[in-house]
Amino acid sequence: MKNYRPTWAEINFEAILHNLQVAKKQAPHKTIIPVIKANGYGHGAVKIMKYLFEKGYDYFAVSTLEEAIELRKVNAEIHILMMGPILPSDLALAFKYKIEITLYDSMIIEEVLSSSYDLICHVKVDTGMHRYGLTDESSIIQMILKLQNSKHIDLKGVYTHFATADQDEKFYRIQVERFHQIIQKLRVKPKMIHMSNSSSTLKYEKDVNDTTHVRYGISLYGLSLDNKHYDLMPAMKLKTKIITLKHLKSGECVGYGQTYCAHQDETIGILPIGYADGFLRRNKNGDVEIRHKRYPLVGNICMDACFVKVDETIKVGDVVTLFGGLITTDEVAKRNQTINYEIVTSISYRVPKKYVRRSS
Ligand SMILES: Cc1ncc(COP(=O)(O)O)c(C=O)c1O
Known part of the structure; x- marks a missing residue:
């Protein structure tokens, strides 16, 4: 749509790339997943995905199925993690558009297991945020095993999400410990193990051993809730x-x-x-x-x-x-x-x- 008003949001691609380099420096051994939900935190998801794809990034995280499908329609090659909940009635769409879905409770896991679709899944573990994710350790391990044994499910990842990484290190460490307890007990580790958001990527991820990826949202755009801004550039x-x-x-x-x-x-x-x-x-x-x-x-x-x-x-x-x-x-x-x-x-x-x- 053409715009006729002299009012605009200027989005600086160079800043976004710079902010990724900041994360890379802080977490050198991890693959960074740019989080571009909510239209790239207001910065334009499709534009950012296209730009970063040119720069070699091919894995993106969003929240909703609509956001995931929007990205898929412009790029058939990228990996798309949908972090929000999916309804059982939409599993066919996740299959059709090759969207990696989050399994956030036992009901959706049963739905996925009994469906006929080949689905790429990540199990979300609730270590203290108490929003989405499975809580009970022994049932998590059982469920993961069931998914790993399924012929039509590719259990690609296990992850958790922090409630306080930007403000309360003690609770961050409690969540890390709970997550690690579970990961250690898995006989076969999924390809992707991830837990960090922006704040913990920048502050702590360097010292974390058994994760493979980080989900980097707000600081991709040069913002942070931490006092220390790590040389981020607002985008x-x-x-x-x-x-x-x-x-x-x-x-x-x-x-x-x-x-x-x-x-x-x-x-x-x-x-x-x-x-x-x-x-x-x-x-x-x-x-x-x-x-x-x-x-x-x-x-x-x-x-x-x-x-x-x-x-x-x-x-x-x-x-x-x-x-x-x-x-x-x-x-x-x-x-x-x-x-x-x-x-x-x-x-x-x-x-x-x-x-x-x-x-x-
Ligand atoms: C599951 C999950 N992972 C990662 C992120 C990215 O968090 P941040 O924007 O703090 O980096 C979010 C955003 O809220 C999220 O919901």
């Missing part, structure tokens, strides 16, 4: 342009609810971006970047527009960066009382993406 900048200027007289107010009134004669830049683009009302009173300087947002964020108080140096057509530059995604997350994951995945379908090879 998304949300941008717009000053579309028009308003000159307010002292006492005149701006926007819905008239919540901001000029203290003196002031100039307000109108930005054609609002909460329907994923730039939420909580951004009220935050800053944006124009010509390498901070300027304050004023008034309420509208559905399609918002307001920035500027000075005489700012002109119609000036580029405004809402996050990803001087104003970091973390700053915006804090302002929104959330985490950076939510900021980038909330950018809506209305915002076109422009892919660049270098940061501007």
